[in-house]
Amino acid sequence: MGLYGLDDQTRRLIRLENFKDNFSVKEFIEVVAVNYDGFTSSKNTEALDPKPYIRTFEAVLHELERLQNDISNHESAAAIEVKNAEIKHCQNVIATSQEITGVLRDFGALDDTVGDISTATSQLNGRLEKLSLQYEKSVESSFLINSYLNINKHSSCEGLERLWESNHPADKRKCANVVRQIQILSRKLEDVENGEKSRDIIDKFAEKLERDLLNDFDTAYRSADLVIMKESADILTDFNGGSSVVQMFVNQHDYFIVQENLVDESLVMNDEVWTKICDPEGDYSEFEDTLTKMATGMEDVIMQELQIIRKVFRDPVVILKVFLQRVFAQKIQLQIEAYLKKAESLSSLAYVRTLHVAYTKIKLFTTSLKSAFSKQNIDTNDELSALLDQNFLDNFVPYIENGQYFDAELRSLNEVTMQSMAKFTEAHNHKLSREQSLLSRFTSSGDKQAGPLPAGTAGAAVSDTTLERHGSFSSLNNNSKEKETGRIGQLIRAVRLERTNSDRKPGENHFGMHSSGSSSNLNQYTEYDETDGDIKPEMVRRILSSMAESVKRDLEMSEASRIPGHAKLFVNHLLNSLCKNCIDIVLEEAYQLSLNQEIKSQVDLSYLKLISDASNAIMLMSSMIKTVIYPMVSTSSPPMRTVITTLVNTYYQRSETKINKTISNTVETCISRLSYLLSRQKKKDFLPREDSIEIVQQSVTCTEVIVFLTMIHKSALTALDGDNLTMLLEDIGFGFRDLVLDHFKKFSVNRTGARIAAKDIDQYHEAMERWSVPAVSSAFMVADAIAELFTVSPQNVSQLIRNTPNLSQAKFYNLREYLAKRADFTSDGIVDQLSALELAGSGRSQ
Structure with a gap:
């Protein structure tokens, strides 16, 4: 019964179990029985007869056992064959190893033989090379000696000439080497017959060789034939070191x-x-x-x-x-x-x-x-x-070397500085000459009128003026303002008048009339522009930019060890040129002008512009020193930086002292001028006939004061800014406030005059308001309150004092001084009201 006689399920079981190794018959029957039971239980059919199936299974099992036995036999045979093959392979490996050992042994013997042969050959090669060199030397020596003998005997050597005329570079190289050796030989053979003649011939031939090689090199250079150039250069290098060909290459x-x-x-x-x-x-x-x-x-x-x-x-x-x-x-x-x-x-x-x-x-x-x-x-x-x-x-x-460059740099700075300050210096020399001429005229006039001056007085005056012109600050030691009295005061006023006349047409005096005589010496300078004497920003920038350029050059060209010393010299140059010959002159001029103002005629504050120009110049110089010069010594030389800082700060302090003194003089001058103008107030300005004035206007004195205050403000604005401007205006404003308060203690007022006084005070306050200085405006609130004391009705005086802060806090004796100037002080009960206020305010200071 074949396998295909089974049903499908049994075949599947057999196929499935055939994949298992060492599968026993008992196990197979159990599997079949289990599957069979399942099969019969899962079907709702009638029970089948198992015998045919069992017989079929038994046949199959027998067949499977047979097949298993066949496979086992085949496996045993194959294992035996493999074992035999491995044994044979091992035998072959052993035999091969023995053969390789023999080959290595034979190769070692051969290598030793080759080494012995090589040693013997190398020794032979060395001998052969030595013999070859000796042969070559002998040939060269023979050729050398024959060449020398031919030259000595026949004054020529055809062999050398043939070599030299050859077209092969090797022949020319050999000829050059032989000639070089013959030259050496000829100098050693001094006692040989015709030796000197032979030496000359050889030298001439050597010169010919060198000349021909140089010509070949030059021709090749012009035709860009680098091969011929190299051949000629190599031969010449071997022949005489090559110096001649190098010179030709460079010189051409x-x-x-x-x-x-x-x-x-x-x-x-x-x-x-x-x-x-x-x-x-x-x-x-x-x-x-x-x-x-x-x-x-x-x-x-x-x-x-x-x-x-x-x-x-x-x-x-x-x-x-x-x-x-x-x-x-x-x-x-x-x-x-x-x-x-x-x-x-x-x-x-x-x-x-x-x-x-x-x-x-x-x-x-x-x-x-x-x-x-x-x-x-x-x-x-x-x-x-x-x-x-x-x-x-x-x-x-x-x-x-030796500071030559830096000396030229300083000369350059001096030239640029002088060129930049040329108009400035010329303008101030013009002023100085004009003042000296005026001094001479004044001295001559004074001699006629008042007799001769003491010996040396005129010279001393000129000397002092000259010193002041050149920045002498000795006048700072004076604690009081100089008085323009006597002949010196007349001289100062005359100088100032002459400066004013310099702006007029040539030949005209201060009255507009033509003058003659010695004044013609002054009029010749009127062609100069007076503004040339000002410190102009472009002049300062030109000087400082030139110095910055010099510093840049110095840092690049000078030795590092010299840089700190050069920095100090740069600073000294600024202090001795721009500062001493420009800024100091202007500051001194401003200072002298601030001293010599005539408060009874007309005060001129235009000199404040000089302070502004000088301050701007100092600021530019300070910025330049900080950004350009200080870095030169910041790290390399701290002691030199300290020295420079001391020099600069000393000058700054000196200039600041001069400026402060000038400003202080200006404040004093302005307050003195205001005091003078107020002193010209007429006693009857505030005592007009009652109700005789329909429109109340300020007094003439008030008008003059307002004009002067406006001039002060305008001059200050053109010269100063920031805190300096504010401080100047505050000092003048506070001083003027005090003058006004004191001024109205001196004048009696009636009802109409009180309105005029109030109008004056109001105009003063408005003028102060235009200055835009809050502190000054607030200070004049007191003056407004004083004006109300004059204009208030008698019955409201006490109420005004109580309700006005500036009056309620004032001293009673001060209030009494103002109220006492009213025409109705004693007749309208003002005294009683003031007494009542004094009793009520007993805790206040009297």
Whole structure:
């Protein structure tokens, strides 16, 4: 019964269980029985007869056992075959290993044999080489001796000439070597017959060889044949060291042949460029561009020549060093000398600017070359870098060493300062000459009227004036204002009058009439502009910008150890030029003008503008010192920074003292002028006929005071600002307030006059309001209250005092002083009201 005779479920079971290894018959029957029970239980059919199926299973099991046995036999046979194969493989490996061992042993023996042969051969080779060298030397010596003998006997040597005429470079090289050796030999053989003659012949032949090689090199250079150039250069290097070919290579360059390439005269002859260089505010970028172009051109030429040198010469560094030395010694040095010679003939500023531009551009050129050589891997030992640095220093040290450059820098600063201050100095010299001339006229007039002055008086006066003009601050020691009395006072007023006349037409006096005589000496100066004597911002900025430019150059060109000392010299220059010869003169002039004001005629406060100009100049100078000069010594030399700080602060304090004293004099002058104007108030200004005035107007004195107050405010605004302006106006305002309060204690007022007084006080207060100083405006509230004391009706006096803060807090005796000036003080019960207030306020201070 075949397998396909079973039903589908049984076949599936058999196939399933066939995949199991070592499956026993018992296990199979159990599986079939279990599945059979399940099968019969799951079907609602009648029970089947199991016997046919059991027989079928038994047949199948027998067949499976047979197959299992066959497979086991096959596995056993295969295992035996594998074992036999492994044994055979091991036997083959052992045999092969023995064969390899034998081969290695034979190879070792062969290697030893080869080593022995090599040792024997090397010794033989050394002997052969030695013999070969000896043979070559003997041949060369034979040729050398024969050549010398031929020259000695026949005055020529055909062998050498044939070698030299050959077209093969090796023959020419051999000829050159032989000639060189013959030259050495001929100098040693002094006692040989015809020795001197032979030596001359050899020298001439050597000269011919050198000349021919140089001609070949020159021809090859012009045709750009680098191969021939290299052959000629190599032969000459072996023949005489190559110095001649190096000189030819360097000398034949256009830089060292054509004069126009050595020195470019086009820029030297360009007057427009040099005019800009001489101008402190000029733009000399065209000059800088020219030097940049020159440096770039030189670098391009050097790099091109470097490529040729590396291909032609055996040692390119040596040739390049010679070429660089010639470039610096001829091209750069000659060009710089031409520029500096031209600049020096123009001005110190042009000289230092030219030197600085040349210094910076050539330094950049040197740095760029060092970088290029490093990238080309030609400067392995830094020989070229050291040479470039040395040549750079050699070109500029003559202009910088021993402080020569900085001396030129100081000369440049002095020239720029003098040029910038030329009009200022001329204007003040004009003023000084005019005052001296006026002093001379006054002295002559005084001699006629009052007799001669004591010996030396006039000279002393001129000397004092001169000292004051040049910044002497000795007058600060005076604690009181100088009085314009006697002849000195007349002189001062005359000088001031003469200054006023300088603005009039030539030949006119202060009355507008033409004058003659000695006054003509003064009128010749009227062509000058009086504003030239002012400190102008552009003048100060020009001086300071020139110094900043000098500092920049100094930092780049001077030694670091000298920089702190130079910083101090820069500060000293400012203090001795701009400060002493400009700012101090203006401050002293303002101070003297503040002393010499005539309060009874007309006070002129225009000198306050001088203080403003001087203060602005000091501020600009201070900013320049902080930002430019202090960094020069900030870290390198703290002691020098302390010295500079002391110098600068001392000057600041001295200038501030002078300004404060001038402002103090101004305050005193203004208050004195206001006091004088108020003193001109007429007694009857506030006692007009009752009800005779329909429209109340301020008094004439009030009008004059208002005009003067307006002038004060205008002058102060043009000269001062910030806290300085406020403090000046406050000092004058408070002083004027006190004058007004004291002024109205002196005048009796009737009912109409009270209205005039109130109008005056109101005008004064409005004038103070226009000053826009809150403290002054508040201070005049007291004056307003005083005006109300004059205008209030008699029955309301006590009520006014109680309800007005400025009056309720006042002293009763002060109130009494004002009320006592009323015409109705004793008749309308004002005295009784004031007495009642005094009793009620017994706790107040009397």
